[in-house]
Amino acid sequence: MNSRTVTQDHLDETLDEHKNGIPDIVIGRLPVYLRTLKLLAAEGQEVASSQELGERLGISSAQIRKDLSHFGEFGKQGTGYNVAYLCKQLEKILKVDTVWPVVLVGAGYLGHALAAYNGFENRGFRIVGVFDNDPNKIGNKVGDTILIEPLSNIPLTVRRHKVQIAIIAVPAEAAQGVSDVLVEAGIKSILCYAPLTLNLPNHVRVEYIDPVIHFQHMTFYLEKNTSE
Amino acid sequence: MNSRTVTQDHLDETLDEHKNGIPDIVIGRLPVYLRTLKLLAAEGQEVASSQELGERLGISSAQIRKDLSHFGEFGKQGTGYNVAYLCKQLEKILKVDTVWPVVLVGAGYLGHALAAYNGFENRGFRIVGVFDNDPNKIGNKVGDTILIEPLSNIPLTVRRHKVQIAIIAVPAEAAQGVSDVLVEAGIKSILCYAPLTLNLPNHVRVEYIDPVIHFQHMTFYLEKNTSE
DNA sequence: TAGATTGTTAATCGATTAACAATC
DNA sequence: TAGATTGTTAATCGATTAACAATC
Numbered sequence: 310m311n312s313r314t315v316t317q318d319h320l321d322e323t324l325d326e327h328k329n330g331i332p333d334i335v336i337g338r339l340p341v342y343l344r345t346l347k348l349l350a351a352e353g354q355e356v357a358s359s360q361e362l363g364e365r366l367g368i369s370s371a372q373i374r375k376d377l378s379h380f381g382e383f384g385k386q387g388t389g390y391n392v393a394y395l396c397k398q399l400e401k402i403l404k405v406d407t408v409w410p411v412v413l414v415g416a417g418y419l420g421h422a423l424a425a426y427n428g429f430e431n432r433g434f435r436i437v438g439v440f441d442n443d444p445n446k447i448g449n450k451v452g453d454t455i456l457i458e459p460l461s462n463i464p465l466t467v468r469r470h471k472v473q474i475a476i477i478a479v480p481a482e483a484a485q486g487v488s489d490v491l492v493e494a495g496i497k498s499i500l501c502y503a504p505l506t507l508n509l510p511n512h513v514r515v516e517y518i519d520p521v522i523h524f525q526h527m528t529f530y531l532e533k534n535t536s537e
Numbered sequence: 538m539n540s541r542t543v544t545q546d547h548l549d550e551t552l553d554e555h556k557n558g559i560p561d562i563v564i565g566r567l568p569v570y571l572r573t574l575k576l577l578a579a580e581g582q583e584v585a586s587s588q589e590l591g592e593r594l595g596i597s598s599a600q601i602r603k604d605l606s607h608f609g610e611f612g613k614q615g616t617g618y619n620v621a622y623l624c625k626q627l628e629k630i631l632k633v634d635t636v637w638p639v640v641l642v643g644a645g646y647l648g649h650a651l652a653a654y655n656g657f658e659n660r661g662f663r664i665v666g667v668f669d670n671d672p673n674k675i676g677n678k679v680g681d682t683i684l685i686e687p688l689s690n691i692p693l694t695v696r697r698h699k700v701q702i703a704i705i706a707v708p709a710e711a712a713q714g715v716s717d718v719l720v721e722a723g724i725k726s727i728l729c730y731a732p733l734t735l736n737l738p739n740h741v742r743v744e745y746i747d748p749v750i751h752f753q754h755m756t757f758y759l760e761k762n763t764s765e
Numbered sequence: 766t767a768g769a770t771t772g773t774t775a776a777t778c779g780a781t782t783a784a785c786a787a788t789c
Numbered sequence: 790t791a792g793a794t795t796g797t798t799a800a801t802c803g804a805t806t807a808a809c810a811a812t813c
Contacts, residue, residue, distance in 0.1 A: 334804075340753035344732055348709075358770065366734055370770090371806055378772055386771045387813040404756045411752070418650035423748070425646045428709075428732060432749045433756065471762045474755060476748070481576075481656075498755035500748055504572055504656060506594055514758060516751040520651070520704070520728055521660045523744040524639070525568035527702060527726040528632045528661065530742060534699045562780075586794065598794090599782055606796055614795045615789040771812080778805070788795080
């Protein structure tokens with residue numbers, strides 16, 4: 310959850326903080342800004358102030374201005390931000406002005422849902438390979454486009470497409486083993502849907518999605534039904 | 538993202554901070570501790586120190602001890618924490634020592650994946666209703682157990698099962714409308730898979746899951762392939 | 766010009782960490 | 790007893806906010 314110092318051959322840096330010294334927590338908000346700005350653009354809005362954005366996102370206008378100020382000056386006093394322009398700039402900053410190839414491991418229900426999702430492409434990502442070790446699944450197609458391949462094919466696909474990002478959508482028991490395979494193949498970032506904390510080398514970034522973590526966070530604030 | 542002050546008839550409190558004054562960020566880590574402890578328990582480990590937990594989670598032992606200290610004294614000097622006992626205590630603190638009913642809106646690929654997932658029950662949650670407005674889906678069953686019902690049935694199910702938690706798994710365009718229906722029905726917490734920020738009354742807690750947000754966070758730290 | 770909003774500074778607020786007495 | 794680890798305090802570190810000069 311925190312910075313872990315990574316010592317490599319040629320440079321010293323941390324995983325969570327950029328060499329430029331921009332806090333990771335700021336980077337984490339930029340995709341949310343981008344998502345909102347694209348929605349505004351789709352609604353035909355040409356200009357937005359930090360105050361308007363803040364209201365829409367439930368955060369302060371000061372935070373938005375401060376966050377953006379790490380990367381340059383994108384607004385105009387008295388007016389606000391040009392929506393299309395700020396979108397472009399954020400895409401460049403986050404490096405999603407091109408499409409990144411992604412491999413997906415796990416072709417269960419969740420894997421199918423992810424493979425079928427058509428919201429990746431226009432936000433900078435494309436699934437270029439789906440892998441599973443179940444012999445009953447290998448050879449089948451997902452969403453009548455992508456073939457399900459055995460895990461042993463991962464290295465080839467990763468090399469061929471220069472893939473740096475992987476999704477793990479396998480059961481918890483299999484996740485650590487899968488992540489080892491991915492790291493070995495050269496994957497640099499993993500999005501893990503399996504409900505556990507992976508043990509990985511420091512040069513690999515992992516993020517987690519586990520709905521139950523969110524639920525359990527919520528229930529702390531809820532009142533139990535006493536009557537039942 | 539921050540505390541928003543909620544003024545109700547009878548009491549003043551914030552959404553993100555408990556009346557007891559325990560920081561929301563601490564609450565957010567407890568489910569991760571719980572998940573890890575349950576895994577340790579399943580592996581047969583009876584005792585764990587804050588240091589061991591910290592290493593497993595990639596956080597400091599001091600943080601774990603500090604977090605837990607908000608709720609009581611659960612460890613033993615020189616030994617550490619009894620895994621089973623700490624599990625039980627965390628479940629009580631998070632109120633997941635019983636099972637919460639949850640409604641799911643959206644029976645697309647993602648909805649099916651969520652409805653079929655068998656990892657909710659033993660962590661405190663059960664899907665008691667699945668809703669969709671597509672006439673082609675209504676009446677079908679999900680995972681040959683749960684019937685897909687029209688959104689108009691939401692209020693009845695929510696009342697009958699005293700449901701406080703909902704999952705939104707519909708396209709972005711439909712999400713705001715669905716959330717209005719849920720709030721109207723009395724839902725108190727929403728887990729939203731649609732890629733947008735919902736506009737909701739302050740007494741309703743929302744959390745978001747959007748894989749692209751994670752991807753875009755990751756790409757900031759990746760190097761683009763220059764050769765392609 | 767008058768009004769609005771930016772970018773930035775300094776102050777405030779809050780979270781993490783280091784350190785250690787207490788104690789198993 | 791000696792070694793280990795907790796719970797807690799105080800110090801450090803970092804993030805958010807308020808405020809305002811600059812300026813469109």
